[in-house]
Amino acid sequence: MEVKGIDGKLEKSDSTSADEISHLSIDIGGSLIKIVYFSTNSKCSTNDEAPTLSKERQEVPNGDLNHHILSGRLYFIKFETSKIEDCIKFLSSKKLQKCGAQCHHSHAVDKIKIKATGGGAFKFADLFKEKLGLTLDKVEEMESLVTGANFLLKAANHEVYTYIGGQKEYVQIDQNDLYPYLLVNIGSGVSMIKVDGDGKFQRVSGTSVGGGTFLGLGKLLTKCQSFDELLELSHLGNNRVIDMLVGDIYGGLDYSKIGLASTAIASSFGKAISENKELEDYKPEDIARSLLRMISNNIGQIAYLNALRFGLKRIFLGGFFIRDHAYTMDTISVAVDFWSKGEAKAMFLRHEGFLGALGAFMNYKDGSTDSMPPQLVEQQAAKRSSSCIVDRIHNSTHVQENENGATDCRLRVSSSFKIYDEVKRC
Amino acid sequence: MASSTTKDHSHIEIDGINEESQQMTEKDIVEKDMAPLPGSSIHRSSSRPQLDVSGAAIQGNFEEKDPAILLPNQTDDISHLALDIGGSLIKLIYFSRHADRQVDDGRKRKVKERLGVTNGSRRSYPILGGRLHFVKFETSKINECLDFIHSKQLHCGGMDPRCWPSDAPPSENAVIKATGGGAYKFADLFKERLGVSIEKEDEMNCLVSGANFLLKAIRHEAFTHMEGHKEFVQIDQNDLFPYLLVNIGSGVSMIKVDGDGQFQRVSGTNVGGGTYWGLGRLLTKCKSFDELLELSQRGDNSTIDMLVGDIYGGMDYSKIGLSASTIASSFGKTISENKDLKDYKPEDISLSLLRMISYNIGQIAYLNALRFGLKRIFFGGFFIRGHAYTMDTISFAVQFWSKGDAQAMFLRHEGFLGALGAFMSYEKHGLDDLMVHHLVERFPMGAPYIGGNIHGPPLGDLNEKISWMEKFVRKGTEITAPVPMAPPATTGLGGFEVPSSKGVLRSDASKLNVGVLHLVPSLEVFPLLADPKTYEPNTIDLSDHGELEYWFTVLSEHLSDLVDKAVASEGGTDDAKRRGDAFARAFSAHLARLMEEPAAYGKLGLANLLELREECLREFHFFDAYRTIKQRENEASLAVLPDLLMELDSLTEDMRLLTLIEGVLAANIFDWGSRACVDLYHKGTIIEIYRMSRKKMQRPWRVDDFDAFKERMLGFGDKKPQPHKRALLFVDNSGADIVLGMLPLARELLRRGTEVVLVANSLPALNDVTAMELPDIVAEAAKHCDILRGAAEAGGLLVDAMSNIQDGYKENTPSVPLMVVENGCGSPCIDLRQVSSELAAAAKDADLVILEGMGRSLHTNYNAKFKCDALKLAMVKNQRLAAKLVKGNIYDCVCRYEPAS
Incomplete structure (x- = not known):
């Protein structure tokens, strides 16, 4: 019923007057809320530099019956979970409710449902109901991650890249040789999921040492107020001041017999045991660097071990920990490369943080056998704009930090999609 | 003897002791013959309980205190030192050799000839007897380590005994083995300060050989630790490899071990102890690792860690098996904007950190074990420090991820793997050949307090030890109340819920549960054990808390009597009193420590407790607390022996056998370990008590296999069975027990043509008769009995003593021999996995084993199975044991006969 309503809306969208969010999904994690929504009206994204697509509708050439493609944009936006009020405000400012009311004019307001995943979908269900009259239709978290990742890996060009020796390189994924792979989602904690196909997956591992640990420990140690500030600091740091290196133990020598260079970290924070120095005596930059390296390396190692376990050659890393941060990616890549002796590869996703939200978005199908979820047929953004978009993600991070906080990066548009909506009946 | 006291609380009068001494002096000759000075037992240094003093030092009048006695360690000969210098800690192992002054003892030589033991030929003895000591220092305080080495002159030792007078400056090319990064970093410093060269040993190699050695040679080395419960694991030597060795030092190394010297470092993590x-330190301002560890005991990580419940609004994420209390993100809650470091409790931070790191190590270790199909993961390194919470967390991680397939095990000598390995790398030490039965671990006085402290100074000198005890340990025999184990509440651990078994709140988290390893190459496994692999000496399992509490109470109540006796045995001097006091403190401290953590010294059985007490007495130079009592009782019993033998000889064969067994059981009542029996002693003479006791011997006894035994001995109807070829009689107490009980039984066996070997303690324990004392007792008895005399002569027992009284006497028929061997231990109980080589040799042709007394046949070995016929005889002199073991009452008798299995 739900989907039908949406379909109906899509069909009718020609006649409605723009800036409407037809589909919205939300992923409420421990630290961040990620939202993905589809809008048929490009005007809403005023500061969007991406190519603007006119809304169009067309017959699928080889399609049977009444296929039509609705094009519009997928928007990606995030908030801090601790500032959920901002998120609520944002949602109420959108025409989502109106959309919902339209869709369900025959139903009570409390029947409006949006797809939601992450722990917060449970925790904040009442809040959404109360403040927005929205019912959160919960989608299982791992399933969402996998659906989101599969979607991106299949549908988006230039979604995946490797980061080796400071070089970012995009990887073209062969659709027929995608599975199996290991999906590592680094949020507050880390989940590791073996993916064998659409809807075929298993959470095989995880670790509690993740993005939350980086920010949490980082805050305690450096007084940084945000994740990005901490990342920024780490750029300037030197971990050798804090970490005990093999050379520190071996008097500057390598321990070559087991393949450890003198610069290898023997013990993270191992030098901080020195009696003469207190926390204040260490530079926050060095601490941030050391922390980042410890956590990234650890995730890389555990990911590799799990990939090895199942013979997976490809490890895709998602989640909001990485943030296109060179050092993080480098550390993870090196860890995977080191332990696997080059056998396995760490790959990063441009939409890293939105896997869950995207997956939930793709879930707009349940309860209805007669419709298919929105599918992406084509990515319109050119390669040039893709990189531009990536840059913008980085920029908007700044915006978030320095100006408005998490709330106002509402138009962090990363790319535009055509949405293909197949309605079998009709 | 037997050991234990009942709840009966009578006191022994000191006057009684004085009387005993007076009586004793009247019979000088007996004193001389029967109570060899304690010091002489030292000479038999191949036997298990070697003393901390050299024999020479305590020869002569033992009341005249030669200072040398008080400085036992000065007489140690240090021959080896090995170091593991890591990023945070220096681990040091040194070996002290106790000069092996073999006494040319006539009896012993005779026994050896007869038993076919030629000195040293049964095994080429490459193994030095001696002790391994374990010490650690902080690397940042390397000077303390250098001072320690210098003060003990450890660097001057060497395999060549000629170097031993250790005041000599180290030779130019003196070399010590070392591993760990510091072996490189500090090589110059060692050269400069001590004039020695460091010979560097590969770190991984050392870790592996150290671990292999421990797993093979130490019985209770490995244990599991789940939810606050520690359990020792018996490692099958043949099924040890492959395993994963995880050494958690500053960083973590993971090594796949396939055999001796066969290994590969497969992984590691930089998130380790240093992290x-x-x-x-940065987060809490703690001044030491141990302080930090201790803080964690009082922490609550839910204020720091983001739990699944925090994300899911208190709900579990059951679909992927995560409960609400699972840690989703370590330190994930400290992202809160309004709080900074000072708003969090250091306790909570420490706990959260500990969990994060322990869990992470467990997880990576499991993944590596999985990769190579390894079922066993051994964790070593100084990160763990016997800390219950750390071990639980690691175990949980392994258990959780492997779904129970893999098992995390910990090592008691966790931190010393590398140092041990470096030590093993000395050539010619022979440690590779060392078997588990060659090693005895002793927990000296310092164990509950100083054992394994980060740095010295060593309390070598007895006087220092006593002062230390006086200074630091409150007097008294009270046992500190046990701290309750794991509260039922659980907090989670990321992906990985774990019960918050913070375990026992130990004030001394840093304390190592590591004693001094005594290497006794002459010990062997008793060859007649039916299945040495499954043999467990202890009958009473002290892991049952109630049982533990009971025996601790018994031992502490008995303590003041024991101290009185011990002090009196040393003449009641002020010095003796002071030592007695220190002994009481030290033993109470041991008890308190064990009450707090029963597995602190390895798997704890009643036998271990009783042995610990004897060891502790010896440590304070009480070598034979019951000496005078034993002498008096021997004399009194020997006086009535002729009458008893006459009475026995007048009986029929059937009646005689029954009377003899009755006699053994009745005489077993003379037991100074039992309070109930001590009380009896004041009410009558020995012979009266013996007769009264025998009168009460109404069959059937509580356990009564007498008929089966009789049939084996005398046959049934016309069938006359072959007599046994050789019988081993494990004897118990002095006095009536040996003289009126076991000797007449031995005589009967001899008369039937069975060789008899009397097996007695190597060192005194309570009023147990020792192998040193037995020949004189036998000689005295032989004066009144031709059978005993002939057999004792044949067994070489009379060579020195009485044998020549009737020079012209020649027996018509050569008698089967009566021999005496020492069992290799100095405890009221016996662990048959570690017996003297002469007992092992004597067992070769034996086809009957008779164990007598509570200590050897009930507390231990009640369930032991033998390859030959076995008879276990004891009177149960403890109500609780009677109820528990035989569902009977105090003074019930056990006559358990088991034909060869």
Whole structure:
């Protein structure tokens, strides 16, 4: 019923007057809320530099019956979970409710449902109901991650890249040789999921040492107020001041017999045991660097071990920990490369943080056998704009930090999609 | 003897002791013959309980205190030193050799000839007897380590005994083995300060050989630790490899071990002990690792860690098996904007950090074990420090991820793997050949307090030890109340819920549960054990808390009597009193420590407790607390022996056998370990008590296999069975027990043509008769009995003593021999996995084993199975044991006969 309503809306969208969010999904994690929504009206994204697509509708050439493609944009936006009020405000400012009311004019307001995943979908269900009259239709978290990742890996060009020796390189994924792979989602904690196909997956591992640990420990140690500030600091740091290196133990020598260079970290924070120095005596930059390296390396190692376990050659890393941060990616890549002796590869996703939200978005199908979820047929953004978009993600991070906080990066548009909506009946 | 006291609380009068001494002096000759000075037992140094003093030092009048006695360690000969210098800690192992002064003892030589033991030929003895000591220092305080080495002159030792007078300056090319990064970093410093060269040994190699050695040679080395419960694991030597060795030092190394010298470092992590301590210091301002660890005991990580419940609004995420209390993100809650470091409790931070790191190590270790199909993961290194919470967390991680397939095990000598390995790398030490039965671990006085402290100074000198005890340990025999184990509440651990078994709140988290390893190459496994692999000496399992509490109470109540006796045995001097006091403190401290953590010294059985007490007495130079009592009782019993023998000889064969067994059981009542029996002693003479006791011997006894035994001995109807070829009689107490009980039984066996070997303690324990004392007792008895005399002569027992009284006497028929061997231990109980080589040799042709007394046949070995016929005889002199073991009452008798299995 739900989907039908949406379909109906899509069909009718020609006649409605723009800036409407037809589909919205939300992923409420421990630290961040990620939202993905589809809008048929490009005007809403005023500061969007991406190519603007006119809304169009067309017959699928080889399609049977009444296929039509609705094009519009997928928007990606995030908030801090601790500032959920901002998120609520944002949602109420959108025409989502109106959309919902339209869709369900025959139903009570409390029947409006949006797809939601992450722990917060449970925790904040009442809040959404109360403040927005929205019912959160919960989608299982791992399933969402996998659906989101599969979607991106299949549908988006230039979604995946490797980061080796400071070089970012995009990887073209062969659709027929995608599975199996290991999906590592680094949020507050880390989940590791073996993916064998659409809807075929298993959470095989995880670790509690993740993005939350980086920010949490980082805050305690450096007084940084945000994740990005901490990342920024780490750029300037030197971990050798804090970490005990093999050379520190071996008097500057390598321990070559087991393949450890003198610069290898023997013990993270191992030098901080020195009696003469207190926390204040260490530079926050060095601490941030050391922390980042410890956590990234650890995730890389555990990911590799799990990939090895199942013979997976490809490890895709998602989640909001990485943030296109060179050092993080480098550390993870090196860890995977080191332990696997080059056998396995760490790959990063441009939409890293939105896997869950995207997956939930793709879930707009349940309860209805007669419709298919929105599918992406084509990515319109050119390669040039893709990189531009990536840059913008980085920029908007700044915006978030320095100006408005998490709330106002509402138009962090990363790319535009055509949405293909197949309605079998009709 | 037997050991234990009942709840009966009578006191022994000191006057009684004085009387005993007076009586004793009247019979000088007996004193001389029967009570060899304690010091002489030292000479038999191949036997298990070697003393901390050299024999020479305590020869002569033992009341005249030669200072040398008080400085036992000065007489140690240090021959080896090995170091593991890591990023945070220096681990040091040194070996002290106790000069092996073999006494040319006539009896012993005779026994050896007869038993076919030629000195040293049964095994080429490459193994030095001696002790391994374990010490650690902080690397940042390397000077303390250098001072320690210098003060003990450890660097001057060497395999060549000629170097031993250790005041000599180290020779130019003196070399000590070392591993760990510091072996490189500090090589110059060692050269400069001590004039020695460091010979560097590969770190992984050392870890592996150290671990292999421990797993093979130490019985209770490995244990599991789940939810606060520690359990020792018996490692099958043949099924040891492959395993994963995880050494958690500053960093973590993971090594796949396939055999001796066969290994590969497969993984590691830089998140290790250094990370915990480094981050912990920055976050909490703790001054030491142990302080940080201790803080964690009082922490609550839910204020720091983001739990699944925090994300899911208190709900579990059951679909992927995560409960609400699972840690989703370590330190994930400290992202809160309004709080900074000072708003969090250091306790909570420490706990959260500990969990994060322990869990992470467990997880990576499991993944590596999985990769190579390894079922066993051994964790070593100084990060763990016997800390219950750390071990639980690691175990949980392994258990959780492997779904129970893999098992995390910990090592008691956790931190010393590398140092041990470096030590093993000395050539010619022979340690590779060392078997588990060659090693005895002793927990000296310092164990509950100083054992394994980060740095010295060593309390070598007895006087220092006593002062230390006086200074630091409150007097008294009270046992500190046990701290309750794991509260039922659980908090989670990321992906990985774990019960918050913070375990026992130990004030001394840093204390190692590591004693001094005594290497006794002459010990062997008793060859007649039916299945040495499954043999467990202890009958009473002290892991049952109630049982533990009971025996601790018994031992502490008995303590003041024991101290009185011990002090009196040393003449009641002020010095003796002071030592007695220190002994009481030290033993109480041991008890308190064990009450707090029963597995602190390895798997704890009643036998271990009783032995610990004897060891502790010896440590304070009480070598034979019951000496005078034993002498008096021997004399009194020997006086009535002729009458008893006459009475026995007048009986029929059937009646005689029954009377003899009755006699053994009745005489077993003379037991100074039992309070109930001590009380009896004041009510009558020995012979009266013996007769009264025998009168009460109404069959059937509580356990009564007498008929089966009789049939084996005398046959049934016309069938006359072959007599046994050789019988081993494990004897118990002095006095009536040996003289009126076991000797007449031995005589009967001899008369039937069975060789008899009397097996007695190597060292005194309570009023147990020792192998040193037995020949004189036999000689005295032989004066009144031709059978005993002939047999004792044949067994070489009379060579020195009485044998020549009737020079012209020649027996018509050569008698079967009566021999005496020492069992290799100095405890009221016996662990048959570690017996003297002469007992092992004597067992070769034996086809009957008779164990007598509570200690050897009930507390231990009640369930032991033998390859030959076995008879276990004891009177149960403890109500609780009677109820528990035989569902009977105090003074019930056990006559358990089991034909060869």
